[in-house]
Amino acid sequence: MSVDVSARAGIVVTGTEVLTGQISDRNGPWVSTQLLDLGVDVAHITVCGDRPDDLRAALRFLADEHVDLIVTSGGLGPTADDLTVATVAEFCGRELTLDTAVEAQIADIVRSWSLKRGADPDLESVRAATRKQAMVPTGATVIAPAGTAPGVVVPAGDRTPVVMVLPGPPRELQQMWPASIVADNVVAAIAGRTESTTETILMFGTAESELAETLRDAEAEVDGFDTLEITTCLRRGELEMVTRFAPHAADAYRAVADLVVHRHGATVFSTDGSTVDDQVAELLSGHRVATAESCTGGMIAARLTDRAGSSAYVMGGVVSYDNSAKTDVLDVPAAMIAEHGAVSEEVAAAMAAGALSRLGADIAVSTTGIAGPGGGSDEKPVGTVCFGIARAGGEVVTRRLVLPGDRADVRERSVTVAMHLLRRALSG
Amino acid sequence: MSVDVSARAGIVVTGTEVLTGQISDRNGPWVSTQLLDLGVDVAHITVCGDRPDDLRAALRFLADEHVDLIVTSGGLGPTADDLTVATVAEFCGRELTLDTAVEAQIADIVRSWSLKRGADPDLESVRAATRKQAMVPTGATVIAPAGTAPGVVVPAGDRTPVVMVLPGPPRELQQMWPASIVADNVVAAIAGRTESTTETILMFGTAESELAETLRDAEAEVDGFDTLEITTCLRRGELEMVTRFAPHAADAYRAVADLVVHRHGATVFSTDGSTVDDQVAELLSGHRVATAESCTGGMIAARLTDRAGSSAYVMGGVVSYDNSAKTDVLDVPAAMIAEHGAVSEEVAAAMAAGALSRLGADIAVSTTGIAGPGGGSDEKPVGTVCFGIARAGGEVVTRRLVLPGDRADVRERSVTVAMHLLRRALSG
Known part of the structure; x- marks a missing residue:
């Protein structure tokens, strides 16, 4: 290649x-x-x-x-x-x-x-x-x-x-x-430089090995596949496929991109170079967002406010690390924590709803999980993270996942998941 | 060298x-x-x-x-x-x-x-x-x-x-x-490898050029200076001096280190390889810490909770990005914001006090500032950040700084300053 x-x-x-x-x-x-x-x-x-x-x-x-x-x-x-x-x-x-x-x-x-x-x-x-x-x-x-x-x-x-x-x-x-x-x-x-184009496809939810299989098929099916320089890598939980090619190879790229989108369309979220951060920022325009974070400890709020201009839509957030912060600042019922545990979809839902209400937001995202290395159990192993998305006047949607890796990986991956949950909720 | x-x-x-x-x-x-x-x-x-x-x-x-x-x-x-x-x-x-x-x-x-x-x-x-x-x-x-x-x-x-x-x-x-x-x-x-020692001195508040001057003097004064491999670099707002030397050069290193500590002692916070994060974590043992963040948007809470075991002392925090979050969740008087502006030592103090009380902490740190690129004025240029440290039963200490760099730099540097303010408050 x-x-x-x-x-x-x-x-x-x-x-x-x-x-x-x-x-x-x-x-x-x-x-x-x-x-x-x-x-x-x-x-x-x-x-x-x-x-x-x-x-x-x-x-x-x-x-x-x-x-x-x-x-x-x-x-x-x-x-x-x-x-x-x-x-x-x-x-x-x-x-x-x-x-x-x-x-x-x-x-x-x-x-x-x-x-x-x-x-x-x-x-x-x-x-x-x-x-x-x-x-x-x-x-x-x-x-x-x-x-x-x-x-x-x-x-x-x-x-x-x-x-x-x-x-x-x-x-x-x-x-x-x-x-x-x-x-x-x-x-x-650099006079001899070749005009070339770089195109990026971003996926969330496709495994690198699944994409590799698709590319093997593309290699067999697509004329000119070998004139494309394709690299794939997993970054912060997202799968990135970057292709560089000369003008004459544009058709070959188009054919490969079509195959990838055909096979993995549900997970493809960007074909124009935009990141999930770009998309969420755009989707949040006119909204008021809040966060309620336990295992991510402020990382989602930090990521949302990383962008200049984010004050237009970020109301703020609560890092409810201790259970008392969940009950006192986010109104999560203590009995709910006692019954389901702090890491549960119930508590994630209550945290998101609490942030929505306390911060006057119209959409809120929450995380509560076990980042490790300690704190895991058979029922809730290290990497178990529950997410919630609350909308003004709507139901709260929750998700429970077991994320791989060490403490830093689990936290970072949780932020990525939260960004994609926001993206999906906002894009309807 | x-x-x-x-x-x-x-x-x-x-x-x-x-x-x-x-x-x-x-x-x-x-x-x-x-x-x-x-x-x-x-x-x-x-x-x-x-x-x-x-x-x-x-x-x-x-x-x-x-x-x-x-x-x-x-x-x-x-x-x-x-x-x-x-x-x-x-x-x-x-x-x-x-x-x-x-x-x-x-x-x-x-x-x-x-x-x-x-x-x-x-x-x-x-x-x-x-x-x-x-x-x-x-x-x-x-x-x-x-x-x-x-x-x-x-x-x-x-x-x-x-x-x-x-x-x-x-x-x-x-x-x-x-x-x-x-x-x-x-x-x-690697049988020919030389046993060598690496020592690190960390400073917060000394400029790289000031350290360079001290090292020039050390070069003139200290026998064996040229057997030391010294590198200095500014990292996240801290100045780091790393020296690698063979066993026979230990005395030369000791003399240089003594000179550095003599000249810059007030800013030297680590000579044993420990980071400010290590020191703050240790100092927080037995305490309950909370954060109130505006311009840093959750980054201080994220950094504190980065460590396994931090749930023992981190209660949580509030990201009060919007002014309504400052008033509603942290009890900052709206009149205070109107009079002094959201970026002021007064508001920083009230935010820290609010986090202390709302999260049941015994120490709280706050930030409110203008990370840019917009929002600056003659009186409060981009990079202006106010910090507060509140202690249970104590006064609130505030600090106002103008930090260099772009949005990401100002935010990151603010987190470093906050960590050092915590360190100094806790180490008395």
Whole structure:
């Protein structure tokens, strides 16, 4: 399954804190997605620490793999162990020279920051740091900084591809990306890129093995199946099928997508790239939603309020972790808890109804379950979660499931289920 | 700054869904941390898609860098595009042969799963999948599967290091790790590892540049500073300084740590590896905590209940997103909101007091703020967040801050601040 792509790139993420797992890399996947969207194939992402030898080795590896473009992130700071520009310059056989215009620009930024903090912007140590960040490989294009560190694009050499050097902080890198990608050298490097389309189908309730079976059938039935690059993955309880293909393969994709929808239509909830969060947000327009959470402990409310503008429809919620919170704040009868247990469809229904009423909402969702590791029984094993959806003037709908995985998995999966219950209730 | 480490490893993460940013890699950082803890230096993490050529290139790169051990993750599934074992076998110059004992073991697992799902375990397609997963490079050690995919450890060859092949699902990989790392071949490969210690200092309130200045002074003052491998990073609003060093450098580390604590003692909250979550959980023992959240929308409650056993001290919380939730569920006077605005220390105090009383807690924390992107004003710019801590029988303490970053940053940083306010209140 490969697409004819004729521009290839490699990504080098630097930073000992990334290599050692202290922080997780956000730049590699982000840059990869951007390049793919441009029709540039990404061959490798490599991560190395702040050691020039290892960085040099990673650059050599990618150059030897004949990529057309290398994108690096990190190592552009003012301190001595930030060595990416110097190492890339040496790798590309170019001198470093002071770019006085860039120096002045950084000095301005540092000065305004220093004054805000009440610090002295004219210290020699500050000047030295500014000067270091203004050293540019000869012939390179400078990308204006989003923080204090400018990026550079170094032209291709005899044995080296174009190298785009960007800073490590994801926000700075992302802000500088649009200017970087239109630099003449970069445009030339990725000239061979293939226009391609990426389509995503999202399912909730189909197993990965069932989809695999459908795709095996598609492989046998659909002409041009092998020109599609299909990846499937299970993410937060949803099954995602992403397909990348060249324009000439559009019919093949259509045939495969039709087969998937035909077989698994009841579980397919998105074919246009929208997420369940997007759909729920849209469906909630004009509504007032409330949450009543036990095992998810606030995660549903946190997810709903993650979006800018959610204050238009989120009234709020109650995290009724202790049983007294269920009775006192959500009006769940203590006798009901005593009879059915806190993890029961009855209590889930009462929690949702309580949230609806207490928070003046017209739709409310509830969870009560055993996230583990303790607290399970034969009748209610770890992973047992009950859900409720209450509507103003309507009945309360409940659901009881046993979700797989550890405590974090059960909680996260419960949030996904709750989002889909909201989606189904709201879409009628 | 380098430590004399004489066993080096490389990690190869495979999977198109990781390379393309569909899912984020959890295995590279995890394996890296494990290896570092064993005293094995990690040179590179590389990520490639499900293409044999790219996997082969990554293996060749690491072998040419003279690593002693390569760990791969992913590509062990039953489907045709899972090619890691076959590619590694070829790379190491070994034949694949069917291991009938492994085949029987996988068949047992698949059979019990199939029966649970009501599927037929004797289909030829199931048998073929089982057989594929039981193909083992000659001379390799088999690591028993945690799912259905066994791992293998392939011995070193003339130009190839020991290669440990593990599955992609993080839970499976992590469960199989202890057995993998004691395989004879692996023990021999990392025999040169250097015993080393990793120490972590966590600060809340010191800027990274201030710590950098302290470390520059330490470099000048402390003998043996250059034998310490120090990384600093800002994570979720906390500043983390991680130092790895060999036994002979313990005195140098002690001197640096003393200097850091001397300079930044008021902000240092952990020198023993404990997190603020650990500390708050311990301090909450015997207490009853409640939350009242507006801009954080449930994230504090979610974080507190993230831990197993938190039901012993978490009563619950209220997400009072809409003003009516603040007045109706938390008893914040409507007149107070009208006079001071929902984002004010007054309202934060009333919210905390309301949660304390409504949820029968003895300590409560509240947040109300402007996470953005809209809603800011000159007087209360985006990022303005007010916090309250209420204690049973005590005064309510409030704090007003302006936090940097976008909506997600402001929310996450607010949760960190709330955790530290709880810590400080509880530790007196």
